[in-house]
Amino acid sequence: MVRAKTWILKKQFDGFPERSNFELKGEELSEPKNGEVLLEAVFLSVDPYMRLLSSFGMKNGDVMIGTQVAKVIQSKNPTFPIGSHVIAPCGWRTHNVCCGEGLIPIMRDWPQDVSLSLALGAIGMPGLTALYGIEEVLGLQRGETLLVNAAAGAVGSVVGQIAKIKGCKVVGSAGSDAKVAFLKELGFDQAFNYKTVGSLEEELKKASPDGYDCYFDNGKLRSPEHITKDFENMPAAFIGMLKGENFGKSIVAV
Ligand SMILES: NC(=O)c1ccc[n+]([C@@H]2O[C@H](COP(=O)([O-])OP(=O)(O)OC[C@H]3O[C@@H](n4cnc5c(N)ncnc54)[C@H](OP(=O)(O)O)[C@@H]3O)[C@@H](O)[C@H]2O)c1
Missing domain, CATH: 3.90.180.10 (Medium-chain alcohol dehydrogenases, catalytic domain)
Incomplete structure (x- = not known):
């Protein structure tokens, strides 16, 4: 027993x-x-x-x-x-x-x-959610710019990396400076701490002044x-x- x-x-x-x-x-x-x-x-x-x-x-x-x-x-x-x-x-x-x-x-x-x-x-439900969201819901194309919320979490961290592999520009928002540093390590182009920014609108413009368009990179997917x-x-x-x-x-x- x-x-x-x-x-x-x-x-x-x-x-x-x-x-x-x-x-x-x-x-x-x-x-x-x-x-x-x-x-x-x-x-x-x-x-x-x-x-x-x-x-x-x-x-x-x-x-x-x-x-x-x-x-x-x-x-x-x-x-x-x-x-x-x-x-x-x-x-x-x-x-x-x-x-x-x-x-x-x-x-x-x-x-x-x-x-x-x-x-x-990354190889389970959060990874599939990330992939499905990118491919089937967003239909994200190379050259597009993507904003990811809760970007340092299970789904967001994979979303950002897949988008980078696809050749997109990725901007991530997360709830601490340590997470912002972590997103940069994962290859995100821009990241900011939504809890400490003065104006969210200005921060978004600063992260992508040209209206959220494109950058290409490649690399291995990390699964934090x-x-x-x-x-x-x-x-x-x-x-x-x-x-x-x-x-x-x-x-x-x-
Ligand atoms: N995991 C899955 O398989 C799956 C499937 C379908 C849908 N989803 C949905 O996708 C979203 C992210 O899921 P996840 O698994 O990747 O979670 P997660 O990002 O690993 O963990 C949650 C994160 O969300 C932020 N958070 C927590 N409470 C919050 C609140 N009250 N308001 C705003 N932000 C809060 C925190 O990050 P910050 O410090 O950055 O704020 C926290 O680290 C959730 O809405 C979830 O329901 C997940």
Whole structure:
């Protein structure tokens, strides 16, 4: 029998959460039955949508919603052999018994020198969001100039780099001077701290006086991650992300 740790939503919050809105609990898990697997969390994703869903889609006492990279440690489902990894919508839990529904297998030949945490970041949903937004929503073309908000975060940091590879000029806005420096390191053409600029309109004109047009560069995509250690720190990582402490994708490593 395995004892899982879970973080529950103790008290719904309006606006900004505090540590006291969450409670760490234990949960006894039964052995997996036929068709089921026992999962162990390796990396947990920390995302902005958690605030919205905890207000509208959850009630007090529910396990916090979320996605993780998990390892299959017991299996009675041949699709998910022991030792394989999956993306699992298990919420803020260290362990979970579930049938295979909703699990996304991670390819078995995942390169050893690439962290599996990237399946929650640049190679996962935030990376796809960045690519889809650029290609399908914006239809961004070489030579165009792009402005990115929350540019130092999971999606924004990838958006800016893809736009650079496509030959665009990229201007990023972020919430601290350290993030502005970080965006320059990633190759953004211009970056500014939206919290300290006098006039946003003037700053935007200064960043691109010619009306936001073009520059070409090329390079490798970096996938910055902001890793917090230990499952016990899930609320701290979530609150920190909402305060803007993350550079790149916010992840908790178990
Ligand atoms: N991750 C995904 O797969 C995904 C998918 C679809 C849509 N989205 C949406 O894309 C946006 C960015 O997501 P992300 O995953 O890349 O998050 P993120 O940028 O990694 O983290 C959130 C960042 O947003 C800023 N922020 C936090 N609270 C804020 C507030 N109340 N008002 C304004 N800015 C705030 C902070 O940066 P500063 O310090 O720079 O302010 C913080 O670091 C979100 O709206 C999210 O819902 C994400």
